[in-house]
Amino acid sequence: MTSALVPGSFDPPTKGHLDVIERCAAIFETVLVAVVRNPSKDPLFSAEERIELLKECCANWPNVEIGSFDGLLVDYARQTRSDVIVKGLRAITDFDYELQMSQMNRHLSGIVTMFIATKPEYGYLSSSLIKQVAGLGGSVDSLIPAPVLDALKARVHDD
Numbered sequence: 001m002t003s004a005l006v007p008g009s010f011d012p013p014t015k016g017h018l019d020v021i022e023r024c025a026a027i028f029e030t031v032l033v034a035v036v037r038n039p040s041k042d043p044l045f046s047a048e049e050r051i052e053l054l055k056e057c058c059a060n061w062p063n064v065e066i067g068s069f070d071g072l073l074v075d076y077a078r079q080t081r082s083d084v085i086v087k088g089l090r091a092i093t094d095f096d097y098e099l100q101m102s103q104m105n106r107h108l109s110g111i112v113t114m115f116i117a118t119k120p121e122y123g124y125l126s127s128s129l130i131k132q133v134a135g136l137g138g139s140v141d142s143l144i145p146a147p148v149l150d151a152l153k154a155r156v157h158d159d
Contacts, residue, residue, distance in 0.1 A: 016122035
């Protein structure tokens, strides 16, 4: 396997996300980080903004590319000729959901999903929690990369 697909909403990207991406970059020849364009969600950042943030955050890894998709993940995986889907797991609740998704993706396309357990210091971290804490004036400085922090502060203070 040489090409990994790391999908997610990344709204916003966290240090937990970057940890998973960095570990994939050390294992796989090519890593495609794919921002999900989910019309049923109301994201804080547009897909284009999330793509730009990820490009800036992942600039040090030459084998990491950033893209986006809507529709079925397996269709995007086929289109990009990805060998494996990689998902980060924080807790057993993530595993329950992601296991079902991986089994459905395998059923639909035959593609394998690999799970990477998050580092303990990021186990509680989620984009939703970051947005909630920042929106209420709490500090998230140590939980997200600097470019994301700047964008988040600008977005939260604009509202």
